[in-house]
């Protein structure tokens with residue numbers, strides 16, 4: 001005899017993608033919290049305020065000061081830990097509950113989707129907004145627009161089935177954008193050069209022309225939606241920049257001319273450096289010999305691009321390019337540390353994961369700093385990150401939308 005309660009429990013666990021270790025869902029609605037005895041890091045100017053008190057109410061930052069906690073709120077004693085804005089991951093393929101939780105536990109309180117199936121980015125963000133999950137908030141992109149789009153797109157939208165044979169004309173590119181826009185996405189993601197993570201494609205090969213990308217940018221702009229372009233090769237990247245995309249994803253082989261054009265137009269660079277390290281070593285999201293060989297020649301090129309981009313004043317942001325699956329070795333805290341190795345100051349590297357990234361997302365009035373009225377998204381770390389940048393790889397406390405997503409303060413030395 002079938003025990004329906006067991007079946008339903010199993011089904012809901014499968015549907016939720018919840019692992020056995022996942023903590024129970026927090027109650028809807030944010031608690032009122034006061035963080036006291038914090039070393040508060042101001043990511044605008046790099047100043048640190050000692051003994052700060054931060055009051056969070058209704059998912060927002062209510063006050064930032066140095067006084068005592070108000071009565072009637074739960075108090076968290078930070079004991080001198082360093083508090084920063086929640087980190088932003090501008091390039092993720094997270095597509096299930098466990099993955100989003102891994103992102104949150106790594107200190108990431110906002111992600112930008114770089115392409116997923118079945119609009120799970122739109123769905124997860126709705127659950128965060130409704131209070132079902134603390135975060136991360138998801139800036140959505142839906143399906144990656146490329147010559148061969150993921151087939152499952154057309155199970156949900158059979159009216160666009162003509163795109164199954166290829167998104168290879170301007171008319172079809174516009175329709176692919178429209179399909180995503182009809183699901184309420186915040187960004188459009190496009191393929192400007194071929195992929196690096198598949199052995200039979202060369203990432204230097206241009207995929208869409210400047211004219212084609214311009215049509216995509218114009219179509220997206222009808223809903224005020226910006227475009228992110230996957231681009232490793234220089235020609236394809238230059239075409240995307242000139243066509244008006246807002247961010248270049250990866251950028252491995254960018255020339256000075258392209259970087260100068262990005263500087264002139266204010267195009268952001270999201271190098272996803274840590275995932276190219278993952279190509280070069282065992283395990284992780286990529287564990288394929290051919291990609292390991294490719295990664296070994298890509299990595300120094302990308303490193304050189306980031307160094308030159310920084311010197312030229314191109315705005316650089318953090319993205320992981322991981323789906324935060326169980327094998328993933330890629331985290332935003334590592335990306336920030338690598339940026340410091342490549343010449344960014346610790347403050348610039350932290351800005352790339354906070355205020356600078358918020359500007360790219362056009363969310364600089366709601367996230368990216370710890371100030372009155374902003375979303376209550378913040379993390380606490382053990383050490384002063386300006387002295388020890390790697391400290392942000394190990395958040396001890398993560399609060400997203402005013403709700404505690406991770407609390408390891410008691411384990412801190």
Ligand SMILES: [Zn+2]
Nearest residue numbers: 091093114321
């Ligand atoms: Zn990606």
